[in-house]
Amino acid sequence: MTTPDPETMHGVAPVVGALPGEPVPYYLASGEGLRFETGGLLWTVIARTRDTGGLFDAAFVLGPRGAEIPFHSFTEHQRSFYVFEGSAQFWLPGESRVLVPGDSVHVPPGTPVACRMLSHLTKVLQYSAPGGALDGLPEAANVERHLYAAGAAVTGEAPPKATRHDLPLVAPSAEWDDTLPEGTEGYFLRSRTGERRGWPDAVNSFLARGRNTGGRYFAVSTLAAPQPYVIRHFHRRHTENFLCLSGRIWLWVNGEEILLTPGDFLHAPAGAVHSFAVTAHNTQLLGLLTSDIFEPFFDVTGVPTDDHVHTEGLIDPSVVVGGIRANPDLDVVVVGGPPDRIRATGL
Numbered sequence: 001m002t003t004p005d006p007e008t009m010h011g012v013a014p015v016v017g018a019l020p021g022e023p024v025p026y027y028l029a030s031g032e033g034l035r036f037e038t039g040g041l042l043w044t045v046i047a048r049t050r051d052t053g054g055l056f057d058a059a060f061v062l063g064p065r066g067a068e069i070p071f072h073s074f075t076e077h078q079r080s081f082y083v084f085e086g087s088a089q090f091w092l093p094g095e096s097r098v099l100v101p102g103d104s105v106h107v108p109p110g111t112p113v114a115c116r117m118l119s120h121l122t123k124v125l126q127y128s129a130p131g132g133a134l135d136g137l138p139e140a141a142n143v144e145r146h147l148y149a150a151g152a153a154v155t156g157e158a159p160p161k162a163t164r165h166d167l168p169l170v171a172p173s174a175e176w177d178d179t180l181p182e183g184t185e186g187y188f189l190r191s192r193t194g195e196r197r198g199w200p201d202a203v204n205s206f207l208a209r210g211r212n213t214g215g216r217y218f219a220v221s222t223l224a225a226p227q228p229y230v231i232r233h234f235h236r237r238h239t240e241n242f243l244c245l246s247g248r249i250w251l252w253v254n255g256e257e258i259l260l261t262p263g264d265f266l267h268a269p270a271g272a273v274h275s276f277a278v279t280a281h282n283t284q285l286l287g288l289l290t291s292d293i294f295e296p297f298f299d300v301t302g303v304p305t306d307d308h309v310h311t312e313g314l315i316d317p318s319v320v321v322g323g324i325r326a327n328p329d330l331d332v333v334v335v336g337g338p339p340d341r342i343r344a345t346g347l
Contacts, residue, residue, distance in 0.1 A: 009271025030263025039157030049131030072162035086122030102191025136160030197302025210292025229338035247283025
């Protein structure tokens with residue numbers, strides 16, 4: 001499956017409130033998407049292969065305390081899991097952690113992983129590349145509701161098409177996982193850790209680099225103060241996905257303004273002209289970018305830092321512009337200055 005030519009994407013208005021069925025820009029509010037209930041868990045699919053040109057798929061998994069996903073693996077798919085709400089225990093072979101919002105676990109192809117929800121309304125994002133890991137969710141399990149059924153039986157089912165593994169569920173370790181490995185091994189990562197780069201009134205944390213995902217994607221978490229729209233631009237060779245973790249983020253996509261609040265998702269395929277602005281203090285944004293070609297952008301436009309939060313006013317904004325000008329091969333095409341705020345200008 002292939003995506004359209006980037007230039008043809010410039011004038012495509014984003015689809016709002018629905019999966020588009022083709023690789024075009026689209027927005028889903030928190031809780032929206034295709035929903036399936038299986039094993040006592042509610043899977044809300046926010047990206048399928050047909051929506052992303054086969055690059056990736058993604059779903060939120062919502063469950064009650066005690067719901068489980070047993071040890072399973074996929075031979076072709078690199079996956080990352082992010083805890084959005086509640087708490088969950090995850091297992092990799094021979095090790096386990098209790099994870100809370102902002103924590104993540106990253107699983108290469110062929111590596112088994114298991115999960116148990118430790119609190120009610122625990123919400124976990126699964127992102128996998130290439131697409132296909134979510135294929136096979138049974139049509140019979142499709143539901144209209146946005147919560148799992150109260151009192152539903154928790155049966156501990158593995159995802160469709162996964163290989164089951166009979167491995168021991170070891171006790172969790174309290175180890176503080178704060179570094180990225182050098183290769184594609186499975187690993188846990190705590191919130192606000194990883195490799196960090198300072199931006200003006202913001203800090204970006206790499207949660208996964210291309211070296212960790214076989215080049216399939218990279219992930220970056222941004223903590224930012226309020227700031228205006230950045231320059232309008234597009235990318236020719238990669239897809240960008242925005243997930244709001246906290247605060248408020250305005251996205252300008254092909255001339256349309258869309259507000260992201262916690263749990264909202266926006267997909268910007270190659271060629272979509274976009275910009276973003278932050279309008280709440282301590283806003284947090286999860287960026288998932290496929291492939292990893294854009295990863296150097298954050299290195300050359302930021303300043304390496306050991307801090308876990310930004311210091312307001314510390315970094316000169318010219319650092320970002322200078323990094324772009326000095327590195328012309330970043331797959332960013334500037335098409336104009338920042339857009340004007342039109343909708344809800346007081347937010």
